[in-house]
Amino acid sequence: MDQKGLISNVITAVVTAGILGVLAWAGGVFSAGADALNEAQIKAVIAEVLVRDTGATYAASLAGIDISLATITTTLEAIKEDIDDLEDSVGILVAE
Numbered sequence: 001m002d003q004k005g006l007i008s009n010v011i012t013a014v015v016t017a018g019i020l021g022v023l024a025w026a027g028g029v030f031s032a033g034a035d036a037l038n039e040a041q042i043k044a045v046i047a048e049v050l051v052r053d054t055g056a057t058y059a060a061s062l063a064g065i066d067i068s069l070a071t072i073t074t075t076l077e078a079i080k081e082d083i084d085d086l087e088d089s090v091g092i093l094v095a096e
Helices: 003-027 029-035 039-049 058-095
Strands: none
8 A cells, every 4th residue: 555545544534533523522422421420320220230030139138148147157156155065064974
């Protein structure tokens, strides 16, 4: 490709990009994108998209998991105390 053809192609690309940029600006494409990033819209999208098959949101599921973990932890602590008591009792029986 000769130099004049290359320069012509570059100028055509720059002019086309400029025209399309002006048309996009006039059409409000750039401002629409900026407006879509407000907090209420983001929360609405998250509430709509982050829903499990059961209908529960991921936040509700995580809260349920947290409650379950607390219950399991409490149960394990009680079982550990019972095992410690049994070890003490076995130690007393062995000593006799």
